[in-house]
Amino acid sequence: MTISEVSERFGISQDTLRYYERIGLIDAVPKKSGRRDYGERELDRISFILCMRSAGLPIEVLLEYIDLSRQGDKTAEARRNILIEQRERVQEKIKEMQEACKKLDYKIDVYYTKMLSKEKEIMKATKDS
Amino acid sequence: MTISEVSERFGISQDTLRYYERIGLIDAVPKKSGRRDYGERELDRISFILCMRSAGLPIEVLLEYIDLSRQGDKTAEARRNILIEQRERVQEKIKEMQEACKKLDYKIDVYYTKMLSKEKEIMKATKDS
DNA sequence: TTACCACTTGGAGCAAACTCCAGCGCAAGC
DNA sequence: GCTTGCGCTGGAGTTTGCTCCAAGTGGTAA
Numbered sequence: 001m002t003i004s005e006v007s008e009r010f011g012i013s014q015d016t017l018r019y020y021e022r023i024g025l026i027d028a029v030p031k032k033s034g035r036r037d038y039g040e041r042e043l044d045r046i047s048f049i050l051c052m053r054s055a056g057l058p059i060e061v062l063l064e065y066i067d068l069s070r071q072g073d074k075t076a077e078a079r080r081n082i083l084i085e086q087r088e089r090v091q092e093k094i095k096e097m098q099e100a101c102k103k104l105d106y107k108i109d110v111y112y113t114k115m116l117s118k119e120k121e122i123m124k125a126t127k128d129s
Numbered sequence: 130m131t132i133s134e135v136s137e138r139f140g141i142s143q144d145t146l147r148y149y150e151r152i153g154l155i156d157a158v159p160k161k162s163g164r165r166d167y168g169e170r171e172l173d174r175i176s177f178i179l180c181m182r183s184a185g186l187p188i189e190v191l192l193e194y195i196d197l198s199r200q201g202d203k204t205a206e207a208r209r210n211i212l213i214e215q216r217e218r219v220q221e222k223i224k225e226m227q228e229a230c231k232k233l234d235y236k237i238d239v240y241y242t243k244m245l246s247k248e249k250e251i252m253k254a255t256k257d258s
Numbered sequence: 259t260t261a262c263c264a265c266t267t268g269g270a271g272c273a274a275a276c277t278c279c280a281g282c283g284c285a286a287g288c
Numbered sequence: 289g290c291t292t293g294c295g296c297t298g299g300a301g302t303t304t305g306c307t308c309c310a311a312g313t314g315g316t317a318a
Contacts, residue, residue, distance in 0.1 A: 101216060111212070147296085
């Protein structure tokens with residue numbers, strides 16, 4: 001799979017894909033006549049990274065996790081602990097966002113009521129005149 | 130209320146408070162002998178901003194919203210529309226994060242199973258020897 | 259053969275949101 | 289009156305995560 005296909009498929013830029021490879025988030029992608037040729041292995045990695053990034057995990061943390069992965073089975077527990085910590089963070093963030101969402105809901109509703117009452121005023125004014 | 134008290138109360142730095150004021154997210158805070166003296170009005174604003182920021186609303190958007198607020202009632206609908214759009218964004222983000230959380234759960238569980246089976250192996254090896 | 263195109267590299271640049279700093283001012287307490 | 293502490297300002301610096309660019313290469317099509 002070419003870089004443009006991967007870029008299209010995941011909706012991220014080619015630059016970002018190369019950037020991830022450069023910093024070691026993706027292992028060196030095999031090349032065909034100088035061009036990257038992404039395989040299943042790479043696609044899986046990319047999909048994992050994007051999922052985690054979308055949840056807000058910092059690149060630093062993903063790097064650490066992937067570095068540990070490369071060191072084999074003996075790091076399984078450390079990796080698990082990273083995931084557990086990150087899950088906690090994500091859950092906390094979700095809660096915060098739900099709070100904010102409630103506040104937004106409330107405010108939106110207040111504006112709605114405001115507009116309704118304004119409309120009534122106009123109706124009344126129209127009738128009066 | 131002094132800036133250090135506000136900083137403490139909301140868990141944000143004094144620098145950030147001054148920064149928010151500088152860019153107009155908070156209106157000029159009244160001063161007592163050259164020092165900021167935060168009142169209820171300011172605290173409410175700060176609490177709103179922090180809530181929205183924690184949900185990921187960009188400062189740009191908050192600035193726009195607050196600018197509209199300053200222009201009075203005639204901007205009510207525009208403001209409401211901003212809130213509606215942002216609520217959509219937040220909800221989408223929450224969904225993404227919940228997806229990621231699921232993936233994390235799954236992975237954590239996989240590591241757990243892995244560790245269990247490793248433990249078993251050790252038990253067996255111990256027994257065999 | 260030449261033109262074109264997608265792709266390569268290393269490095270610079272950028273946007274957002276802070277964060278830090280130097281140098282100053284004021285007010286209280288010793 | 290002097291020091292200590294808190295706060296002030298304007299401006300520079302930092303971090304994160306990309307994004308853009310110039311110059312070069314290799315395969316393909318006219």
